[in-house]
Amino acid sequence: MDLCLALDIGGTKLQAGLVTSAGEIVSGSLRRVATPTTADADVLFAAVAALLATVEAQVPEEAAVAVCGVGAGGPMDRAGEHVSPLNIPAWRGFPLRRRLVELLQLPVAVDNDAKALAVAEGWRGAARGVGAYLGMVVSTGVGGGLVLDGRLLQGAAGNAGHVGHVVVEPEGRRCSCGGRGCLEAEASGTAIAAITGRPAAEAGPQDVERCGRLVGRAVASVANLLDLQLAVVAGSVALGFGPPFFEAANAEVQRRCRLDFSRCTRVVPAGLGADGPLVGAGAVGWDHLGALEPLGPQRPPGPEQYRGAADHLRCLAPRHRP
Numbered sequence: 001m002d003l004c005l006a007l008d009i010g011g012t013k014l015q016a017g018l019v020t021s022a023g024e025i026v027s028g029s030l031r032r033v034a035t036p037t038t039a040d041a042d043v044l045f046a047a048v049a050a051l052l053a054t055v056e057a058q059v060p061e062e063a064a065v066a067v068c069g070v071g072a073g074g075p076m077d078r079a080g081e082h083v084s085p086l087n088i089p090a091w092r093g094f095p096l097r098r099r100l101v102e103l104l105q106l107p108v109a110v111d112n113d114a115k116a117l118a119v120a121e122g123w124r125g126a127a128r129g130v131g132a133y134l135g136m137v138v139s140t141g142v143g144g145g146l147v148l149d150g151r152l153l154q155g156a157a158g159n160a161g162h163v164g165h166v167v168v169e170p171e172g173r174r175c176s177c178g179g180r181g182c183l184e185a186e187a188s189g190t191a192i193a194a195i196t197g198r199p200a201a202e203a204g205p206q207d208v209e210r211c212g213r214l215v216g217r218a219v220a221s222v223a224n225l226l227d228l229q230l231a232v233v234a235g236s237v238a239l240g241f242g243p244p245f246f247e248a249a250n251a252e253v254q255r256r257c258r259l260d261f262s263r264c265t266r267v268v269p270a271g272l273g274a275d276g277p278l279v280g281a282g283a284v285g286w287d288h289l290g291a292l293e294p295l296g297p298q299r300p301p302g303p304e305q306y307r308g309a310a311d312h313l314r315c316l317a318p319r320h321r322p
């Protein structure tokens with residue numbers, strides 16, 4: 001059995017594990033450590049190497065690691081040759097892919113963690129069975145990935161799906177990108193803290209409603225533009241806000257998605273929970289080997305935990321009836 005050595009590099013934690021070609025994390029293979037607070041690029045890489053070594057020691061006798069897949073915060077250049085994760089100051093233009101190839105002597109693929117998470121949700125999570133959707137992460141920042149026709153979109157520089165810079169308030173707050181009123185500048189955890197003066201985890205009902213409404217506004221623009229009917233939202237801010245956030249987002253989407261093809265658009269919580277980033281890194285690895293099946297209807301919705309997608313498909317059903 002071939003396995004993917006999956007690695008998720010975050011600002012607060014590093015996690016790694018073994019992911020099968022079916023998108024399952026091998027039982028007992030997951031390891032997590034806190035991301036070292038260091039300004040030294042090599043100290044951080046040494047921590048990554050140590051983590052990967054502990055996971056490689058878990059490879060079952062009858063199995064072998066065929067590829068390493070990595071999800072990391074952006075920005076990065078195409079294919080993750082050089083990464084500069086915003087929340088990891090030690091790495092600026094760090095040649096992550098090359099260093100991992102030298103370390104592991106394996107094929108290595110690196111992609112943006114929000115894009116990886118978007119694929120994971122179509123592979124194993126709440127977008128299973130859906131071939132066109134937006135995957136979003138609403139946490140400290142706002143990121144995302146787009147799946148159309150069963151494939152993750154890349155774009156000219158690999159940044160397709162970066163929904164954080166869709167404008168939701170035309171004359172709104174200045175954004176780090178240089179624009180104004182981007183979703184990230186209005187509804188990210190950082191923005192909510194700046195606007196309200198307290199962390200997003202302590203946001204009041206009005207702040208939660210506003211965040212959901214603005215996310216719904218961005219989703220509506222994307223859904224109308226790209227003919228997709230599902231947005232799956234992960235991230236500590238959105239999932240922490242819970243049902244009131246999703247109700248506000250869906251209400252806004254229903255107000256703004258009035259086209260025949262967009263009327264059924266839904267915003268649902270991510271289905272994979274804490275496993276999402278690692279399953280996403282696994283998807284990056286398997287996709288690199290050409291071993292990731294296209295996402296979409298050939299992967300029917302699973303059991304109860306995937307109710308989001310199942311509800312969505314029911315909504316579509318009448319249009320497709322002969």
Ligand SMILES: [Zn+2]
Pocket residue numbers: 164165175176177178179180182184185
């Ligand atoms: Zn922006």
